[in-house]
Amino acid sequence: MAFVSLAIIALVAFASPFIASAIPGKPVPETVFLLVLGAVLGPHMLGVIHVDAEVSLVSELGLAFLFLLAGFEIDPKSITGVEGRYGLATWVVTFGIAWLAVRFTPWFSVSHFDGIAVTLALTSTALGTLVPIMRERSLTGTRVGDSILAYGTWGELGPVLAMSVLLSARTGIQTLVILGLFAVVCVLLAVVPSRSKRVGSRFFAFVEERADTTSQTFVRLTVLILVTLVAFSAVFDLDIVLGSFAAGFVLRYIIPEGNHTLETKLDGLAYGFLIPVFFTVSGAKIDLTAVASRPGLLAGFIVALLIIRAVPILISMSICPATRDVSAYGRITVALYCTTALPIIVAVTSVAVNAGALSQDIASVMVAAGAITVFLMPLLAQLFYRVVDAAPVAAVAEVAEHPSDALDILRAHHDLASLLAREHELLTSHGHGRVFEGLPTLDTIAERLSAEAASGHIDARIVDAAHLLADKTYGDEVDPSELTPRERRRLERAKLAVREYRRRMLELYAREEAEDDDGK
Template structure:
């Protein structure tokens, strides 16, 4: 078991680094190479690496660390400044896929309940892919980078709430009497408490805690405690029904105001980009199954196109409505296209709820991954289009 894991890690680490190098040489985002490494090494082609539970755990740690680093590298004041555009972009980016993808799914004779759930799946945005590309092109700490990051976080929270409502309504099975105070509390109360707790932690506990870590005589004590906080808040946000990356991002954002953030960021980057983050990107490619193309080719093509266009146009319109220029709005729209891990989690929930059969499940996963592959190329195009010659 251990030897199989070590061999898989060797293939992933070496494969992603060579793929990233090749992508840099031909001028495309490095994350494309990492995603395609998963397709090549996985069941779709060579079959050398399987998507095991251990690989999934490494991948989950990778995306948590990636979002923690995104928080560390962000400017809290800038995110506050662009809160309104972020909310508008998230709103457009949820409504458009909900309408058009649900409608298209129903045209394929998928019942309305399942069709609406498909709209929910494609409403989710995977900020992790966009963060990686924006970092690569040094656009994360810009107006468009801040709006993309803020909108994706708002999007994640909103979609989690929508899925929670959907699941709760299905579980009631027509018994509306259970929609009382307890229902509202389970839906919203714990999430509100999480953010209240985060605010209190930031104002009364964080600084004394960090002062204490500076007095501890141990190798990389500050980095170790930062990692502990990252994992702790990931657990808390998961516990209250949100994505673990939301907790990791927000604690990273709070630490971004601290003096020693650059050393923490450097140390965690070394750990993350050496192992965990490459495993995360490869794990997405491992889910591709070419057999899904045979039976569901039309559905895959239609869903991929609609998933790309609804987020691209929705994000662009959200930016324009809030007075951002065309170039910034196009980058934001492109940054919202990626679905990745969030959509994959929701589609798995749909399968567990009995809303998605096995064949359709594979087709949706392929459409999600294809959309995720297109996103970095769209971001690159949008950045180059908006850069003066």
């Protein structure tokens, strides 16, 4: 039956990209369809996917590779630098808020496994789940993407480490000793290959020489590091997420400059097979009947995630010196993305259910809430973008001043939002806005927009405004008194659109590039 289940999962994995792409604008990530189809086809509904020991093993390998790639994606500077320190402090604050929230909730007890599990679930970020979504949305390597990694890393690592201590049957001293041994193993696995690489030893030369042959030595070395750390985690009852995450850090230490060929191979193995199995099996474990019977708990948990996780991140980014200049939309995007929570919820609820401290029904609701955040939070970020683009406050003010033009004003604001949405899609489709040499200036933007206008991608009004702004002759060449109120408003919105266009391009650049060219 295991191969039958895997065949059905493979079909789900193959069909999900087609289904996601069939929806205009692709607002729903592929991951969501894997979860939903898994729930529908799983044992709680149609029962055509059976989660037996063999399928569970493949699923856990998928989870391991998911966090391996997530750990490898992270630049150590992003968690040890200024923003990383703010990310850690923010996670500590969210843990305290979550603890207080659970403390005053009658359904759970913070002194037992159930309350601790819920507390950790409310502080988590599904960073491993976010990485493929960020790649789909062209956020990887951008300034906003870097912030998601900085805050999301601690949202993943914090709960994992806390689980090892708070949800362990061992004493605190025993747990700390085991974590110390785990750290030693990680250091050995990182230092030995890295030192061999630096000194040019025959060992590393052999690994690189046979990396693209049938031996695939670099892939095998990666798998060895991953499985060794996961096995250590399993032997000492640590969560495999900790071992997988650590394996990603170790791999990054060995090849800090990255390795495109290796990354392509790992992506093919992980995203082509193992990771879709993990998400589909995670969906198959959700009891939709139990979820439907507790809608209040489902909605309450999602709202609690927004308040406890998203709000502190938003405040932290507003006061952090490295991110206070990021636009309000950028900060809200990071906060919403970091509120997605799934793998940690699956892990902590499994521990609590196995300990008899949490019912399977409540665990299903919590996992379902985590699955919903994977769909809901990126979608909310996208919708918020459209709302901001429409400038509703300015629209209300204009309607109040010119009530007879209310319909035209609302239509114009809607058109502006649609125009900016098309521009943003154009930017991300060109690879994070890197269509210029160096950071974009108004002059280069005007040139680029002229080319896009010729192909019909950009409204001509935006091009005109770009050239006028670039030449600093906006006020000289256009006499507002010669324009009707409606034309004046349209031209002002075009001017706003150009400035917004440049701001987005700057945020789509990596932070280092933006700092190097700050003030241009």
